[in-house]
Amino acid sequence: MLDTFQQIFVLFFVAAISENIVLSKFLGICPFMGVSKKLSSAYQMGLAVTFVMLFSSLVTWAINKFVLLPFDLEFLKIVSFILVIASSVQFLEMYLQKYFEGVYDAFGIYLPLITTNCAILGVALLNIQYNHGLFESIFYPIGSGIGFLIALILMAGIREKLELADLPRAFKGAPVALIVAGLLALAFTGLKTIIFT
Amino acid sequence: MIMEAIIFMVALALVLGIILAYASKRFEVKKSEIASKILAVLPGINCGACGYAGCEAYAKAIEKGAAIDLCIPGKQEVKDKIAAILAAEKNNNSQPSNDSVSDITKK
Numbered sequence: 001m002l003d004t005f006q007q008i009f010v011l012f013f014v015a016a017i018s019e020n021i022v023l024s025k026f027l028g029i030c031p032f033m034g035v036s037k038k039l040s041s042a043y044q045m046g047l048a049v050t051f052v053m054l055f056s057s058l059v060t061w062a063i064n065k066f067v068l069l070p071f072d073l074e075f076l077k078i079v080s081f082i083l084v085i086a087s088s089v090q091f092l093e094m095y096l097q098k099y100f101e102g103v104y105d106a107f108g109i110y111l112p113l114i115t116t117n118c119a120i121l122g123v124a125l126l127n128i129q130y131n132h133g134l135f136e137s138i139f140y141p142i143g144s145g146i147g148f149l150i151a152l153i154l155m156a157g158i159r160e161k162l163e164l165a166d167l168p169r170a171f172k173g174a175p176v177a178l179i180v181a182g183l184l185a186l187a188f189t190g191l192k193t194i195i196f197t
Numbered sequence: 198m199i200m201e202a203i204i205f206m207v208a209l210a211l212v213l214g215i216i217l218a219y220a221s222k223r224f225e226v227k228k229s230e231i232a233s234k235i236l237a238v239l240p241g242i243n244c245g246a247c248g249y250a251g252c253e254a255y256a257k258a259i260e261k262g263a264a265i266d267l268c269i270p271g272k273q274e275v276k277d278k279i280a281a282i283l284a285a286e287k288n289n290n291s292q293p294s295n296d297s298v299s300d301i302t303k304k
Contacts, residue, residue, distance in 0.1 A: 063209075071201050080209055087213040094224040101226075109243060109251045 015143025022151040023188040028119030042156035050145025057141035
């Protein structure tokens with residue numbers, strides 16, 4: 001029992017922090033830069049991405065294991081994965097528009113852009129590349145999503161404070177945000193070398 | 198190999214299409230008519246030059262009273278079309294109504 005917990009914790013930690021999907025693997029930068037201006041929309045986007053990641057990773061893992069591999073159709077991976085991801089984002093969009101209209105308006109154009117978010121396709125493909133079983137396919141996407149959420153919250157917190165700072169006019173807005181993103185990524189490289197014995 | 202690939206992709210698309218069709222009925226949201234009419238005349242390129250998050254957001258904002266000359270790709274043409282739609286709406290609202298209730302109360 002303890003062993004399973006250990007496994008889950010290590011998987012989580014690696015997915016969320018040591019190999020953070022945004023700051024270490026540099027996937028999913030579009031919503032990272034686009035939705036991180038306010039803390040509230042940042043954590044909502046993080047949760048939406050986590051949900052889509054988990055759902056589409058499970059479905060795509062199942063498709064790969066039960067259809068693509070037995071029938072020797074591995075070359076259809078990318079096409080069919082994108083189809084599944086696009087459909088689940090559409091589903092989420094319709095659900096949000098009906099029940100959470102405030103969130104829907106806050107995301108604006110960035111909600112359908114989750115489809116082209118390479119973090120989602122990246123996690124789905126990495127599940128295959130790392131030969132994850134069902135167990136890991138559940139916790140690795142959740143961990144990556146939480147890592148995405150953490151990166152987004154960090155960025156939003158910093159950017160909200162930067163709005164009030166006294167910056168040279170040339171740096172206000174996007175330029176300083178890009179510099180901050182670079183510094184965050186630099187900080188996270190220090191966490192890459194944590195080894196679990 | 199090709200046959201199986203085609204069958205698989207068609208089957209996947211069919212299943213997902215059915216799920217989404219069901220979802221679009223279940224999660225239907227009534228759209229405001231004015232906003233839809235304004236959205237139809239906007240360029241639809243979602244450039245964000247107006248300051249809103251895309252053409253749909255700008256259409257909704259105009260309905261709530263935003264300025265109608267903010268669409269830069271649309272230029273004068275779009276501004277005139279929006280003005281026409283808004284004027285038509287105002288005329289519809291201030292016309293004397295023809296229903297039987299007001300006929301009775303007129304007397």
